[in-house]
Amino acid sequence: MADVVFQERRVAHRPSVGKRSSLHYALKRKSTVAFLMALPLILLVALLVVYPALYSLHLATLNKSMTKFIGLGNFEFLFKRDTFWLVVKQSCIFAISAVIFKALIGFIVAHFVHNVPANKQRRWRGMLLVPWVIPPAMSTLAWLWLFDPSYSAFNYTLSFFGIGPIPWTGDAMWARFSVILVNVWYGAPFFMIMYLAALKSVPDQLYEAAAIDGANWWQRIWYVTLPMMRNIIAITTLFSLIVTFANFDIVRILTAGGPLDHTHIFATWAFRVGIEGSDIPLGASVSLFMVPILAVAAIFILRDISKRGNEA
Amino acid sequence: MSRKKLSRREFVAATALSSAALITAPYIRGAHAAGKLAIGFWDHWVPGANKTSTALVNEWAEKEKVEVQIDYITSQGNKTLLTMAAEAQARSGHDILAQATWQAHAYAELLEPVNDIMEPIIKQNGAVNDTVNYLGQAKGKWLGVPACIGSQIKGPCSRIDLMKKHANIDVQAMYPAGSPPKADNWTLDTFLKAAEACHKAGHPFGIGLGETSDSVDAAGAIFNSFGAELVDAKGNLTVKTDAVRQALEYYKKLIAFLPPDAAAWDDASNNKWLVSGRGALIMNPPSAWAVAKRDAPQVAEQCWTHGFAAGPKGRFAPYLPFFWLTWSFSKNKAAAKSLLTHLSQPSSIEKLVAASGGYDLPAYEKLTTLKTWAEEGPPKGTLYHYPNPYNHQKLSIAASPAPPKVAQQIYTQATLTKMALRYSQGEKMESTLAWAEGECEGFMRS
Numbered sequence: 001m002a003d004v005v006f007q008e009r010r011v012a013h014r015p016s017v018g019k020r021s022s023l024h025y026a027l028k029r030k031s032t033v034a035f036l037m038a039l040p041l042i043l044l045v046a047l048l049v050v051y052p053a054l055y056s057l058h059l060a061t062l063n064k065s066m067t068k069f070i071g072l073g074n075f076e077f078l079f080k081r082d083t084f085w086l087v088v089k090q091s092c093i094f095a096i097s098a099v100i101f102k103a104l105i106g107f108i109v110a111h112f113v114h115n116v117p118a119n120k121q122r123r124w125r126g127m128l129l130v131p132w133v134i135p136p137a138m139s140t141l142a143w144l145w146l147f148d149p150s151y152s153a154f155n156y157t158l159s160f161f162g163i164g165p166i167p168w169t170g171d172a173m174w175a176r177f178s179v180i181l182v183n184v185w186y187g188a189p190f191f192m193i194m195y196l197a198a199l200k201s202v203p204d205q206l207y208e209a210a211a212i213d214g215a216n217w218w219q220r221i222w223y224v225t226l227p228m229m230r231n232i233i234a235i236t237t238l239f240s241l242i243v244t245f246a247n248f249d250i251v252r253i254l255t256a257g258g259p260l261d262h263t264h265i266f267a268t269w270a271f272r273v274g275i276e277g278s279d280i281p282l283g284a285s286v287s288l289f290m291v292p293i294l295a296v297a298a299i300f301i302l303r304d305i306s307k308r309g310n311e312a
Numbered sequence: 313m314s315r316k317k318l319s320r321r322e323f324v325a326a327t328a329l330s331s332a333a334l335i336t337a338p339y340i341r342g343a344h345a346a347g348k349l350a351i352g353f354w355d356h357w358v359p360g361a362n363k364t365s366t367a368l369v370n371e372w373a374e375k376e377k378v379e380v381q382i383d384y385i386t387s388q389g390n391k392t393l394l395t396m397a398a399e400a401q402a403r404s405g406h407d408i409l410a411q412a413t414w415q416a417h418a419y420a421e422l423l424e425p426v427n428d429i430m431e432p433i434i435k436q437n438g439a440v441n442d443t444v445n446y447l448g449q450a451k452g453k454w455l456g457v458p459a460c461i462g463s464q465i466k467g468p469c470s471r472i473d474l475m476k477k478h479a480n481i482d483v484q485a486m487y488p489a490g491s492p493p494k495a496d497n498w499t500l501d502t503f504l505k506a507a508e509a510c511h512k513a514g515h516p517f518g519i520g521l522g523e524t525s526d527s528v529d530a531a532g533a534i535f536n537s538f539g540a541e542l543v544d545a546k547g548n549l550t551v552k553t554d555a556v557r558q559a560l561e562y563y564k565k566l567i568a569f570l571p572p573d574a575a576a577w578d579d580a581s582n583n584k585w586l587v588s589g590r591g592a593l594i595m596n597p598p599s600a601w602a603v604a605k606r607d608a609p610q611v612a613e614q615c616w617t618h619g620f621a622a623g624p625k626g627r628f629a630p631y632l633p634f635f636w637l638t639w640s641f642s643k644n645k646a647a648a649k650s651l652l653t654h655l656s657q658p659s660s661i662e663k664l665v666a667a668s669g670g671y672d673l674p675a676y677e678k679l680t681t682l683k684t685w686a687e688e689g690p691p692k693g694t695l696y697h698y699p700n701p702y703n704h705q706k707l708s709i710a711a712s713p714a715p716p717k718v719a720q721q722i723y724t725q726a727t728l729t730k731m732a733l734r735y736s737q738g739e740k741m742e743s744t745l746a747w748a749e750g751e752c753e754g755f756m757r758s
Contacts, residue, residue, distance in 0.1 A: 150571065167572070175576070257523065258523045259521075259576060261730075275397055276390065277720065277725070278397070278720060
């Protein structure tokens with residue numbers, strides 16, 4: 001800010017300098033340079049995010065044959081459909097339970113890795129990140145084979161212990177469990193790496209002080225680690241919640257929403273209705289329904305972070 | 313450097329002269345004088361089948377002086393549907409696009425009617441079956457040309473040995489190669505008894521109960537066999553009828569003899585079931601047999617494709633036709649229609665059927681006895697009855713005869729298999745019917 005004020009003063013003292021020099025000074029401002037450097041990304045976001053978002057808003061206001069404006073008619077229709085509410089419920093179950101488990105597993109594993117001697121940590125970090133770096137469409141295909149209804153490798157292994165066969169994708173409860181499991185497997189490394197970075201930034205002196213005060217392991221976690229990681233936990237949770245709510249590939253490949261629609265989430269249901277059912281306006285409306293849910297979550301989480309920032 | 317300025321008068325005179333020269337110049341027919349044509353064909357499962365369609369297109373393009381570009385679009389991951397949806401939004405894309413079943417009606421308002429070519433084609437090749445009429449026409453207009461490539465009947469493909477041993481049924485005697493079927497006793501009751509016997513013997517029939525097309529098509533044939541319609545041709549709800557109840561009762565009995573994981577099956581599951589040697593019967597076009605021929609020849613030589621069992625309202629076979637569609641905004645409709653006429657010639661169809669190993673089915677009644685189906689094997693004649701040469705069964709699609717846009721929703725949402733599954737899992741009949749009625753009400757939206 002000081003930089004901008006300084007530049008403005010300089011311009012004010014030299015009124016004889018024409019337009020060219022004011023452009024010259026504008027270009028020398030840090031904020032202008034920053035804007036220009038961010039411009040390609042802003043344009044890319046506008047093209048790939050803002051335009052499709054506005055277009056889907058437009059689509060959601062059309063009738064099935066896309067010839068008539070019907071306002072909120074598609075939403076009115078959806079609110080009367082039982083299947084839609086089933087999808088809302090399942091999306092919440094899927095996203096919330098997956099994020100909780102991802103956060104929990106990420107937190108625990110981050111602690112383990114943090115305690116591994118420094119020279120071996122890189123290897124562990126690399127190995128634990130593998131699920132996250134493999135494209136999920138590809139890794140989910142491998143899971144599909146593991147869960148295959150007739151030739152499941154898991155069931156084959158379990159049969160040696162007299163267990164099963166388990167209908168991994170054929171029974172509603174097991175199918176929900178399977179899609180959440182794969183999502184947790186894929187997403188936990190992201191939490192792990194974020195938490196590991198946060199753990200490394202906690203000053204050792206705080207632990208030393210806690211140890212002098214006689215704090216046990218649990219008290220150190222509760223009163224030192226967690227408060228220091230609070231912001232990163234909130235941001236990671238929000239980010240993951242958004243990504244998990246919008247998940248498509250895992251459910252689509254593993255169960256395609258079945259059995260009996262019991263694993264459909266917003267994106268898979270939108271695809272079923274919009275593309276497979278040739279009802280694009282309704283599909284757009286289903287996918288847009290995520291926006292208010294995620295907006296409310298984002299407002300709460302970001303407000304909390306900003307409040308703590310101000311307190312600090 | 314001197315620079316001469318062009319006056320307005322000089323510019324107008326030069327433009328007029330060059331326009332006149334262009335108009336009066338003699339027409340020279342160049343290599344691609346008839347323009348360009350972009351084609352989106354369905355990417356065939358059968359290795360090498362695409363080569364034949366490319367050759368047929370090139371043969372036509374050379375004669376007609378058209379520059380062609382062919383894209384083979386896979387139906388894996390619904391890429392064909394996505395292409396169609398994107399092109400409809402963009403009002404731009406391929407001049408010819410191959411699509412299965414419902415897409416002609418779904419995009420009817422954006423398609424070029426093809427009555428002018430369909431009438432002579434039908435005159436030449438014979439009438440098309442009722443399902444092609446139902447899916448390919450709207451208000452008297454042909455929305456597309458029935459495509460040989462990809463069209464298929466999903467009738468039973470049985471294991472000769474297992475059916476004989478466990479169900480005491482000789483499928484070869486019932487559907488002898490080269491002669492009419494002797495299948496009067498091949499009814500849904502016989503089918504159920506056979507399913508039970510094979511289940512007891514550890515070789516259950518491989519019929520899926522999932523939400524993909526193989527499961528839905530099989531359910532459609534059984535529902536049609538009972539005359540069970542969820543929505544009638546006029547668009548009235550007919551869920552709560554005795555016919556639907558009978559179909560559900562039958563399905564409940566059948567499900568008890570199907571593999572326990574059938575609810576999770578997709579379109580690959582039944583193929584694997586047959587090829588692995590675990591199943592005595594599946595409902596599929598001959599692609600499963602073709603894979604078995606390559607990967608498990610001992611299974612393939614015991615496979616026999618034949619007609620479906622008859623129910624109280626007749627004998628129905630699941631049928632899934634493809635269409636070649638042309639957009640109304642296509643830039644070269646004349647060339648597109650000319651090519652579609654070429655691809656619908658008996659000589660072209662014969663080549664396409666041969667290239668697909670008998671998988672592809674022409675929709676026309678005069679073309680169901682091509683030599684490919686008689687000669688394919690092992691065992692020789694295994695595909696003889698695949699194209700329904702004696703019109704022994706009615707080729708049907710699930711959810712018909714509901715108005716196609718409603719039927720598409722019933723089909724896509726797999727309402728029939730979901731009903732069967734719900735009822736078989738212990739839900740009360742009336743609850744299942746009420747659920748289905750609610751769903752169908754929603755499908756009526758326009």
